[in-house]
Amino acid sequence: MPRRGQRACQFERLVTLSMIPAVIDNQQHRLGDVLNELLARTREKPFDVATACFSISGYRIVEEQLNHVGAFRLLLGSTPTPT
Numbered sequence: 001m002p003r004r005g006q007r008a009c010q011f012e013r014l015v016t017l018s019m020i021p022a023v024i025d026n027q028q029h030r031l032g033d034v035l036n037e038l039l040a041r042t043r044e045k046p047f048d049v050a051t052a053c054f055s056i057s058g059y060r061i062v063e064e065q066l067n068h069v070g071a072f073r074l075l076l077g078s079t080p081t082p083t
Contacts, residue, residue, distance in 0.1 A: 032061035039065035050075040 019037065021029040039047060039062060047069040054076055066072055 032058070035062045036065050039069060042070075043068045044070045046071040046073070048073045048075070050077065052077045052079045 020034060023029065024031050024034055047066075049072075051074070054074070
């Protein structure tokens with residue numbers, strides 16, 4: 001059975017995940033806005049991202065909020081190729 005602190009952490013993750021829009025189309029929901037909101041809620045905590053794409057212009061959109069996270073890890077993969 002999880003302890004009180006573990007339950008709070010699990011609840012916090014669920015609340016954060018429920019705030020992420022199902023579709024981020026950069027029209028109604030912009031990826032930069034969603035990431036900045038998540039980063040604001042992650043202050044002083046680690047934030048990990050795995051992606052196949054990265055751009056300096058995208059980084060600049062979230063740079064200010066990234067300065068306030070406890071740690072940041074970026075895992076870059078390759079773009080999937082059609083089979």
